[in-house]
Every structure is written in structure tokens, then in C-alpha cells.
Amino acid sequence: MSERSFLTKFVEAGFTRVEVLEISENKRTRNPEAYVVTLSAKKAPVDLRAPLKKIQKQIIIGRENAAERLRELWIFPVAPETCNLACTHCLYAASPKTRNPYRLTEDELSKLLAQVEGVGAKPHFLFTGGEPTLHPGLYDFLETINDKGYSFQLMTNGTRIQKETSSRLSKMSHLTKVQISLESADPKINDSIYGVGLYKRALGAVDSLREKGVPVTLAATPMESNEEGLADLERLAVEKGADVKYISLYDLGSAKESGLKPSRGASDGNNQSDSTLMCDKGVAYSERAFYPCPVMVKEPGTKLGDTLDEALSPESRQRVTKLREVHSACQVCLKGST
Amino acid sequence: MARRTIGDLSAAEIRELVREKYSEVAFNPGTKYRFRVGHQYALDLGYPQNETKGLPKVLMECFTGVSSYLARFQEFQPGETVLELGSGGGVDTVLLARRVGPSGKVIGFDLSLAMLQRAATGSKQGGISQVHFNQALAEALPIASSSVDWVVSNGIFNLSPEKERILEEIHRVLKPGGRVLCSEIVLQRQPTIEERLNEDDWFK
Numbered sequence: 001m002s003e004r005s006f007l008t009k010f011v012e013a014g015f016t017r018v019e020v021l022e023i024s025e026n027k028r029t030r031n032p033e034a035y036v037v038t039l040s041a042k043k044a045p046v047d048l049r050a051p052l053k054k055i056q057k058q059i060i061i062g063r064e065n066a067a068e069r070l071r072e073l074w075i076f077p078v079a080p081e082t083c084n085l086a087c088t089h090c091l092y093a094a095s096p097k098t099r100n101p102y103r104l105t106e107d108e109l110s111k112l113l114a115q116v117e118g119v120g121a122k123p124h125f126l127f128t129g130g131e132p133t134l135h136p137g138l139y140d141f142l143e144t145i146n147d148k149g150y151s152f153q154l155m156t157n158g159t160r161i162q163k164e165t166s167s168r169l170s171k172m173s174h175l176t177k178v179q180i181s182l183e184s185a186d187p188k189i190n191d192s193i194y195g196v197g198l199y200k201r202a203l204g205a206v207d208s209l210r211e212k213g214v215p216v217t218l219a220a221t222p223m224e225s226n227e228e229g230l231a232d233l234e235r236l237a238v239e240k241g242a243d244v245k246y247i248s249l250y251d252l253g254s255a256k257e258s259g260l261k262p263s264r265g266a267s268d269g270n271n272q273s274d275s276t277l278m279c280d281k282g283v284a285y286s287e288r289a290f291y292p293c294p295v296m297v298k299e300p301g302t303k304l305g306d307t308l309d310e311a312l313s314p315e316s317r318q319r320v321t322k323l324r325e326v327h328s329a330c331q332v333c334l335k336g337s338t
Numbered sequence: 339m340a341r342r343t344i345g346d347l348s349a350a351e352i353r354e355l356v357r358e359k360y361s362e363v364a365f366n367p368g369t370k371y372r373f374r375v376g377h378q379y380a381l382d383l384g385y386p387q388n389e390t391k392g393l394p395k396v397l398m399e400c401f402t403g404v405s406s407y408l409a410r411f412q413e414f415q416p417g418e419t420v421l422e423l424g425s426g427g428g429v430d431t432v433l434l435a436r437r438v439g440p441s442g443k444v445i446g447f448d449l450s451l452a453m454l455q456r457a458a459t460g461s462k463q464g465g466i467s468q469v470h471f472n473q474a475l476a477e478a479l480p481i482a483s484s485s486v487d488w489v490v491s492n493g494i495f496n497l498s499p500e501k502e503r504i505l506e507e508i509h510r511v512l513k514p515g516g517r518v519l520c521s522e523i524v525l526q527r528q529p530t531i532e533e534r535l536n537e538d539d540w541f542k
Binding site: 001002003005006009010012013014015021022024026027028029031033034035036037038039040041042043044045046300301303325326 | 346372373374379382383384402404405407493495496501502505506508509512513514515516517518519520521522523524525526527528529530
């Protein structure tokens with residue numbers, strides 16, 4: 001705890017005359033940075049705080065507020081580390097070798113949808129992973145979302161998108177796009193990141209989706225290894241009738257292990273026209289719990305709760321705000337949003 | 339299974355860790371811990387020799403506070419009621435009881451029964467009767483609103499994940515115009531997320 005936050009807590013709890021009486025040396029432990037502060041504070045002779053507190057509480061947990069807080073809902077149909085590829089920059093260190101048996105169940109999804117309706121929200125759903133197409137029931141889930149009238153998108157590496165699946169996706173009118181990861185227009189560079197033959201398979205998926213008229217976005221993470229070819233990737237996208245989205249490199253998972261560096265030109269964060277932070281737009285649902293954003297789902301201490309109500313509560317908001325001050329991954333997004 | 343970090347523990351589980359740790363100190367005060375304990379440590383912190391030398395050993399050997407401020411503070415008045423949160427080995431409790439005198443009262447709350455027993459035994463040995471020890475959570479104080487003149491603590495906030503609740507409770511039980519006096523180990527900066535999640539760091 002910092003001295004400042006210690007003092008602030010007393011002010012926030014309604015004390016008056018919060019003052020530091022003494023600063024002394026920390027002799028209890030061997031932490032050279034720590035010191036001891038002694039403070040005093042007073043309970044005001046007349047309590048002015050009660051009526052004010054009541055009003056604040058009413059404002060914070062208004063229904064519109066919860067709905068407004070949930071404009072996006074990220075869903076992990078499989079655990080974040082469950083994937084058929086092992087990309088060098090994966091923030092979850094996902095690979096075919098991981099053995100997390102978690103699969104989103106139908107029952108879980110319907111409970112989740114009931115909670116969304118309960119708070120009166122109509123979010124955009126983002127199906128991600130891990131590789132979401134590894135879930136045998138994925139397309140049924142997408143149809144459920146589509147039938148309920150929610151807009152949604154699918155993030156995939158494209159390896160398991162075939163003619164039949166493209167055709168099934170093309171019939172879902174609320175699907176806004178399928179995002180396919182591709183790091184370069186140069187097969188050699190792409191395959192050095194994803195694995196041999198993956199360039200060809202990703203492009204096969206792009207072609208099959210475009211043939212059926214499904215909107216496609218190519219997603220790339222600008223790094224030192226692929227920055228040269230990004231202009232070509234944009235040209236390739238135009239040729240295929242697709243968009244390009246740049247995703248920030250987070251110093252987590254495999255990227256951290258192998259010390260990957262972001263491209264020097266990659267200071268524009270997630271390249272979103274809308275610069276609102278993901279954690280301000282919604283929450284992520286992974287392995288039966290809620291998190292501030294998809295990046296955080298494997299980070300210790302970031303779980304917001306088991307229910308949507310908990311995840312959207314003022315307490316969770318406070319936790320997210322605090323997390324943004326201290327977590328290195330948050331700095332990546334903050335850099336992109338300013 | 340991956341090692342669980344503090345972030346995955348509930349408030350109750352964290353409290354249980356703290357309770358266990360301090361009971362361990364109460365049973366074995368002479369063992370080496372990651373933090374200092376005992377009489378010499380209290381003297382190094384600046385506890386006045388004339389105040390502590392007459393205190394029973396059973397109290398002094400379990401001292402685990404962070405500051406000697408309470409022992410040096412002169413504003414307590416005879417007849418006042420003081421609530422001490424985290425009374426631990428009972429050193430401050432007994433010194434405070436001397437200040438408020440036989441007409442006053444000091445209530446010591448702690449998580450650890452072993453610590454409470456030590457403190458009760460020690461104050462009895464010291465001939466102090468205006469002290470009352472009880473096992474209680476600082477986050478849910480079992481006493482009436484607006485009932486005490488002072489709430490004091492000597493290094494407890496770092497051990498609770500629910501600091502705001504403790505402060506709400508302190509505010510509730512203080513009489514209007516009453517004061518709170520707290521010493522705590524702090525940093526100039528916000529601790530990093532790793533420091534917050536590491537149980538070992540967290541006993542620092």
C-alpha cells in the first residue's frame with residue numbers, strides 16, 4: 001500500500017482532519033523501500049456523509065449504467081490456451097500440447113444470456129480463444145446468438161474454416177465479420193510465426209469465406225519480425241476484399257518467454273477507429289468467470305467475479321481502475337488509446 | 339495444479355492465513371520469521387525503557403507492532419474508552435490501559451486466540467484489570483455504534499484485503515468527535531501487481 005492510498009482511504013471513509021503525525025523507519029522487515037507512517041483522523045462531530053452516500057449509491061448502480069457498461073462481451077468457447085497452433089507471440093502461450101478440458105456448455109451459455117438480459121444490455125459478442133473452432137458446438141452457439149438478434153464476430157486462425165462452415169456462417173445475418181490471423185503477405189514470414197503451411201491454410205479460409213460473401217478482417221500483430229511486410233499485407237487484403245486490423249503485442253505468455261519486441265512503428269495500439277479501452281466497453285467471459293478484458297483472462301488476481309452483476313459492479317470498476325495503474329499489459333492498451 | 343496467488347483467495351482465506359501466522363508467533367515467539375518480533379525489537383523502535391521494563395515477559399516477547407508511537411502519545415485521558423484493533427501480544431493494550439486509568443477501558447480485538455490468551459495472561463500478571471480481550475474481525479466489530487473515544491492500531495491494514503470495510507467500521511464505532519490513530523508500513527509508490535500477489539511480500 002502506498003502512503004498516499006493509505007491516507008486517501010481515511011478521507012474516503014468520511015474522516016476529517018486526516019494528518020500524518022510521524023514518519024519513521026521500517027524496522028520490522030528488510031524491505032528497504034518501506035517506511036512507517038502514523039496518522040490520526042477524526043470522526044466529525046456531526047455526520048454529513050450518510051445522505052450523500054445514499055445518493056451516490058443510487059447513481060452508481062442504476063440499470064442503464066450496467067447496460068452501458070456492457071457494449072462488448074468476449075467469449076472463450078475453449079480455454080485461452082487451447083489451440084491447434086503454437087504461435088510465437090501468443091499471449092496465452094496456447095498450443096496443441098496444453099490439456100485444458102474446459103468447453104463452454106449450452107447450459108452455461110443460456111445462463112450467460114439470461115444474465116445479459118437481466119442487466120438490460122445488448123452487447124456485441126466476440127468469440128475468441130484459444131481457437132474457438134476447436135469447440136464442437138461452436139456453430140450452434142453462434143446460431144443461438146444470431147437468433148437472439150445480437151451482433152457478433154468470430155476470431156479464428158482459419159485452419160478449420162471450410163466450405164461447409166463458410167456456408168453456415170454466411171447464413172447468420174448478425175455476424176459482422178470473421179477475423180483471421182495473418183502476420184504477413186510473405187508466406188515465409190507468416191509461417192515462421194504460425195508454423196509451416198499455415199499461410200496457405202489461412203488464405204484458403206479467407207477465399208472460402210469471401211466466396212460466400214462473409215466479411216473478413218485480417219489481423220496482424222506488428223512485431224520486429226513482420227513489420228517489413230505489413231504494407232503488402234494491406235494490399236493483399238484489398239485484393240481479397242478484406243480489412244486489416246493491427247493488434248498490439250502484449251508482453252505475456254509466449255511473447256514474454258521468447259522476448260518478442262513490438263514493431264517500432266506500432267505505437268497506435270489496437271488501431272481502432274474507436275479508441276475506447278476494451279475494459280471500458282465490456283468484459284470477457286472465460287472458464288466460467290468474468291475478467292476485465294480478453295488480455296487479462298490468464299493473469300492472476302484479475303478475476304472480477306462469477307456473475308455478470310459482480311463483473312459490472314462499482315467494486316469491479318474500482319478494481320479495473322486500480323489494475324490499469326499497475327499492470328504492464330494495461331500500459332500497452334493505454335498507450336494505444338491516448 | 340498451479341500455485342494459487344493471493345488474488346485467487348477469498349478475504350476469509352486470507353484472514354485464515356494471517357490468523358495462522360500470528361498464532362504461530364504466539365506459540366513460538368523465539369523462532370525466526372520474515373519480520374521482527376519481541377522485546378529488543380520494541381526497544382529498537384523507540385519504546386521508552388521505563389514503560390516497558392516492568393511489563394511481563396509473556397507480553398514483550400510477542401510484540402509485533404510497527405511503531406512505538408502509541409507508547410509515546412500523550413493525549414489519552416483518564417476515563418476514556420480505547421479500542422485496539424490487532425492487539426496481538428498486548429504490549430500497547432497494557433500501556434494504553436495505564437493511560438486511561440482504572441476509570442477507563444481498553445478493548446483489544448485480535449484474530450488469533452493464542453495471541454489473545456497471551457495478552458490476557460500478561461495483563462493479569464501486570465496487575466491491569468481495565469482491559470478486555472476478544473476474538474473479533476476488524477471488518478465486523480462486535481460493539482455498538484458511537485461507543486468509543488479512540489480506535490488505535492499498530493500495523494494491521496496491510497494484512498487485510500478489506501481495508502475499506504475496516505475504516506467503515508472504525509467510523510461507525512467512534513463517538514462523534516472521536517479519533518483514530520494508526521501506524522502502518524507503507525511505500526512511496528503503489529506496490530506492483532507481483533508484490534500484491536506474493537504472499538511472502540505481503541507479510542513484509
